[in-house]
Amino acid sequence: MKDRIFLSSPHMSDEGFELQYVHEAFQTNWIAPLGRNVDQFEKELAAKVGSKSAAALSSGTAAIHLALQAAGVSENDIVFCQSLTFSATANPIIYQNAIPVFIDSDYKTWNMCPESLEQAFERYPQVKAVIVVHLYGLSADMDRIVELCKKYDVVLIEDAAESLGTYYKGKHTGSFGNYGVFSFNGNKIITTSGGGMLVSDDEERIAKCRFWATQSRDQARHYQHSELGFNYRMSNVVAGIGRGQLQVLDQRVAKKKYIFEYYRRELGPLEGVEFMPWNDWNEPNFWLSSMTLSGSVRPIDIIEALEKENIESRPIWKPMHKQPFFEKYDFVGTGVSEKLFENGICLPSDTKMTDADLQRVVENIKKLWWE
Ligand SMILES: *Cc1c(COP(=O)(O)O)cnc(C)c1O
Numbered sequence: 001m002k003d004r005i006f007l008s009s010p011h012m013s014d015e016g017f018e019l020q021y022v023h024e025a026f027q028t029n030w031i032a033p034l035g036r037n038v039d040q041f042e043k044e045l046a047a048k049v050g051s052k053s054a055a056a057l058s059s060g061t062a063a064i065h066l067a068l069q070a071a072g073v074s075e076n077d078i079v080f081c082q083s084l085t086f087s088a089t090a091n092p093i094i095y096q097n098a099i100p101v102f103i104d105s106d107y108k109t110w111n112m113c114p115e116s117l118e119q120a121f122e123r124y125p126q127v128k129a130v131i132v133v134h135l136y137g138l139s140a141d142m143d144r145i146v147e148l149c150k151k152y153d154v155v156l157i158e159d160a161a162e163s164l165g166t167y168y169k170g171k172h173t174g175s176f177g178n179y180g181v182f183s184f185n186g187n188k189i190i191t192t193s194g195g196g197m198l199v200s201d202d203e204e205r206i207a208k209c210r211f212w213a214t215q216s217r218d219q220a221r222h223y224q225h226s227e228l229g230f231n232y233r234m235s236n237v238v239a240g241i242g243r244g245q246l247q248v249l250d251q252r253v254a255k256k257k258y259i260f261e262y263y264r265r266e267l268g269p270l271e272g273v274e275f276m277p278w279n280d281w282n283e284p285n286f287w288l289s290s291m292t293l294s295g296s297v298r299p300i301d302i303i304e305a306l307e308k309e310n311i312e313s314r315p316i317w318k319p320m321h322k323q324p325f326f327e328k329y330d331f332v333g334t335g336v337s338e339k340l341f342e343n344g345i346c347l348p349s350d351t352k353m354t355d356a357d358l359q360r361v362v363e364n365i366k367k368l369w370w371e
Pocket residue numbers: 058059060061062085086088089133159161162182183184185194195196
């Protein structure tokens with residue numbers, strides 16, 4: 001069997017930056033709780049993104065949960081959520097006993113459709129918050145989405161879990177809304193083995209989120225709690241990995257872009273192939289190179305052909321309004337997200353791939369058009 005080619009796997013720096021920070025944590029015995037790596041990782045990520053403050057957490061999902069809590073979302077509140085996404089975007093709405101209303105995507109961005117969002121505002125003027133996603137490192141149309149959220153005076157949360165290193169009109173994704181969320185899960189563009197970050201310009205709210213994330217311990221000698229708490233903080237060892245990974249983020253983005261351009265050059269001319277949208281106002285991180293198919297070759301044909309060659313690929317996210325768990329909630333749109341799901345595929349985008357690996361992927365895909 002040939003070596004496996006992964007969709008996106010952890011890629012530590014050649015220089016061993018991550019281990020240096022982890023080593024420092026061991027030497028100072030700042031294994032837990034918190035410590036210098038956590039403080040520095042928060043500062044370094046906030047600076048990278050251009051936000052005033054950040055809270056390092058145990059996952060991106062925890063960051064979305066605390067963003068909703070910080071936005072004051074509670075029982076029976078309505079939250080607009082992009083339908084085309086990973087379930088982790090929507091689950092925290094249910095943790096808060098709130099009600100999701102799913103919003104369609106458009107073909108121009110693959111992300112939240114501003115027209116559908118506007119319709120949703122007309123249908124549910126009492127809405128409490130909006131969660132927009134930047135899928136696969138493509139940015140949503142932020143000018144229009146921010147404008148609508150301002151017009152209706154609603155809190156905007158950006159799920160930027162897949163878009164660290166992505167800019168919209170020169171500004172980093174995650175820094176447009178009231179809150180931005182990042183993930184360092186194993187398959188993301190950089191990883192800490194697992195972790196997340198909540199960013200905001202509202203330093204007081206971020207301080208409050210850190211408080212909730214450490215069990216809401218009041219300032220008292222004994223254990224005293226006036227609010228519900230969570231155990232959501234990132235460990236100092238894990239934050240050390242994050243600091244090292246952040247130093248190679250630009251290298252990872254450059255390689256992801258190289259992979260995208262390689263595929264687009266080789267596969268773009270095939271009949272029915274259309275690559276994910278790269279708008280001129282967007283500098284994507286190209287987390288996963290994705291495309292849609294409109295000819296006789298279907299995504300499943302490619303997925304199965306590649307799997308036989310020990311190469312990992314997968315369909316586009318299945319929209320939330322089509323998930324058994326979420327289908328009872330309302331949806332506003334025209335069905336673009338379903339079409340993207342039916343016709344879309346994510347190609348292996350692992351930054352450790354060599355040109356020979358890329359060649360192997362491309363040849364196995366091209367074969368399907370020649371048969
Ligand atoms: C990975 C991901 C998350 C969740 O991040 P975790 O750190 O795994 O909890 C949320 N939203 C999107 C779009 C993601 O891809």
